[in-house]
Amino acid sequence: MQIRSGNLAVSAITIWMGIVIFFMILAESPDLEILFVLVLIGMLVIAELADPVHARPLFLKRLRYIIACGVILFGAIVAHKVLEIISS
Amino acid sequence: MRRDAKGSLPTLPAVAVLICIVLLLITPHAASPVLYTTKSDSFTAMHDRVSVLRQVSQDNTGIALPLMEEIFSSSGTLVLNINLRDFESAERDLDDYLARSRQFDNMVVRLDMSQSDLEEWRRLNAQNREDLTSLFEDTQRFSELKRLEIEYRDADNPDMLYSVMYEGEALRSRIKETVTSYEGRSEEMTGVSERFGVETTPYTQSVDDARSLSVSVEDEQEERSTEIRRVAPPRADRSITIGLEPAEVRYGDILTISGRIIGSGSQDVALYLDSRLLWNGTAASDGTYLHRMSIGMIRTGMHTLYATSDGAFSDVPAFRVIRSPTSLTLASSGGGNVHGVLLSGDVPVRDAPVRILSAGRPVATLTTDADGRFTGALRLSEGDHRVVAAFDDHRYPLEPSWSEEVLVHVPPRKESQGVGGIILYPLVVLILLASLGGAIWYLRRQSSPSEPRVSVMEERPDRTEEEHAEDPGPELSPPTDEYGDPFLEAYHAAVGSDYPAALRHLFISLAGAAGLPDPAYATVGDIRRKQPDDPRLHAWLSAYERVLYGGHTITDADRDWFLAEYLFLREEDA
Numbered sequence: 001m002q003i004r005s006g007n008l009a010v011s012a013i014t015i016w017m018g019i020v021i022f023f024m025i026l027a028e029s030p031d032l033e034i035l036f037v038l039v040l041i042g043m044l045v046i047a048e049l050a051d052p053v054h055a056r057p058l059f060l061k062r063l064r065y066i067i068a069c070g071v072i073l074f075g076a077i078v079a080h081k082v083l084e085i086i087s088s
Numbered sequence: 089m090r091r092d093a094k095g096s097l098p099t100l101p102a103v104a105v106l107i108c109i110v111l112l113l114i115t116p117h118a119a120s121p122v123l124y125t126t127k128s129d130s131f132t133a134m135h136d137r138v139s140v141l142r143q144v145s146q147d148n149t150g151i152a153l154p155l156m157e158e159i160f161s162s163s164g165t166l167v168l169n170i171n172l173r174d175f176e177s178a179e180r181d182l183d184d185y186l187a188r189s190r191q192f193d194n195m196v197v198r199l200d201m202s203q204s205d206l207e208e209w210r211r212l213n214a215q216n217r218e219d220l221t222s223l224f225e226d227t228q229r230f231s232e233l234k235r236l237e238i239e240y241r242d243a244d245n246p247d248m249l250y251s252v253m254y255e256g257e258a259l260r261s262r263i264k265e266t267v268t269s270y271e272g273r274s275e276e277m278t279g280v281s282e283r284f285g286v287e288t289t290p291y292t293q294s295v296d297d298a299r300s301l302s303v304s305v306e307d308e309q310e311e312r313s314t315e316i317r318r319v320a321p322p323r324a325d326r327s328i329t330i331g332l333e334p335a336e337v338r339y340g341d342i343l344t345i346s347g348r349i350i351g352s353g354s355q356d357v358a359l360y361l362d363s364r365l366l367w368n369g370t371a372a373s374d375g376t377y378l379h380r381m382s383i384g385m386i387r388t389g390m391h392t393l394y395a396t397s398d399g400a401f402s403d404v405p406a407f408r409v410i411r412s413p414t415s416l417t418l419a420s421s422g423g424g425n426v427h428g429v430l431l432s433g434d435v436p437v438r439d440a441p442v443r444i445l446s447a448g449r450p451v452a453t454l455t456t457d458a459d460g461r462f463t464g465a466l467r468l469s470e471g472d473h474r475v476v477a478a479f480d481d482h483r484y485p486l487e488p489s490w491s492e493e494v495l496v497h498v499p500p501r502k503e504s505q506g507v508g509g510i511i512l513y514p515l516v517v518l519i520l521l522a523s524l525g526g527a528i529w530y531l532r533r534q535s536s537p538s539e540p541r542v543s544v545m546e547e548r549p550d551r552t553e554e555e556h557a558e559d560p561g562p563e564l565s566p567p568t569d570e571y572g573d574p575f576l577e578a579y580h581a582a583v584g585s586d587y588p589a590a591l592r593h594l595f596i597s598l599a600g601a602a603g604l605p606d607p608a609y610a611t612v613g614d615i616r617r618k619q620p621d622d623p624r625l626h627a628w629l630s631a632y633e634r635v636l637y638g639g640h641t642i643t644d645a646d647r648d649w650f651l652a653e654y655l656f657l658r659e660e661d662a
Contacts, residue, residue: 014104030112058609068527075523079516
């Protein structure tokens, strides 16, 4: 059976997310912010690894838009943290 | 159909991400579901499911059991080292023992095991803890007296020699009392422990060691008293008496100490409580003295007192401090502050430390005032927290007590004003702009110069034109625009510098011609599936794959073939 690279990337992201959640549960400290940042890093790595030199698969185009949204969200989290630190 | 299948692909990561987030969110509540717990499975609040509660109790015991054995083990080595007079090791053991005991206490509170037999074990262990702490301190001091005795005998100082003797007497009495208390509890403690299946051998061994320690201290003190009385006989012309009232006191009571100096000389009197100076005063002209002592921070059990005046020493009477129960209340004052009262019966407990615990962890230690009241802010994060107050200071003759659990709401902190507030908002805006810029840069970065920036329906972008205009290159073929084909123009522009990239322009053109909706993202397989019956197109695509992915070296003849075939295929489509 032929496996499309898009499916491979989705599987890799899901497995990575599963690993992160597993260790969070193990450490008894589930944290959505940390989960988000780690998944974003995972997406960035997978997008770089799955990116061919000349071809441009459609799933990567969509993944890049998701990552771009993630970067903006990451900025919002950093801003929130800065607010927390300064207000404390 | 195929397009439908492709269109459903992006939902897969979204569903996976959603499932993972939902799993993460419900995980903290999985252990204690709100709708149903084994404890809450009863029809009315008036009855419990005994089998379930027993199961819960056994589960909790499973967590506590190793800690109980560690506490016994620590107490065993602690008493052994005290008996061997190895106080350095004993101090380490005591720290270890106290830390584990406190850990156990917090666990009982945190897991709400106060209704089970563990509470009984915790209570007995708290008393053992006081006894062992007292035993360590008293034995250490008793050992120091040996050095002091030699020192004062060498200095020929009979007053201080008597002081050493009396202090030794006081310590002997207290050690005996402590050991009796520790020993008297052993049967009950062993019984409770065996109910849980805890190994009690180290504990029973520690009781035996404590007993032999008490005997050796008795012998040593007897020897010391005889020797000091022989070396420095007491003064015959002067004496001092002492009396205590009442013999048993509780927290908040007044202990009256009085006596009389008989004989001539100084009227100064010093009272020593447990060999430590309690009061310095002067007797009246008839030689009588009186001191009233309020029972406050003093340990439970026997205490000794003696008076001294100008070389005369009194007897060493003892009094007992009895432990009193306490009651502790806690309430939220709003804004993350709490207040409460600590009472022993009707008597307020003053200057006592009250620990505030949230989920078993101390978040503040507040001190009571003269009315037993305490108030203060808690170091908690924003949101709702369940906290309890605990009083368990063994320096007081008071039983430990815990308050009811109280819900404390910590409001969001106000943002800082002034200079911090002024730079705050620009900083936040800057961070958001930076992240927006980062996202745009990321999307643009992906479009490398080697990749096409045109679609089938669009004109070739300016950038490619500029590159072409600025860097024509000697090897570039002259632009051919005879078909008005922007891809062909792009091909000629790139062919001198990066042939695979140039070839990619032709590939995109063919993908568009094949009717694929998004040619820039099409693959060779997509075109093949779209036009399965075109052998020339397939041959071109195979050669294209060899160049792009196989790394084949390109000759001029190959280049001409690629171009010629491309033109043919385009003409065919047209």
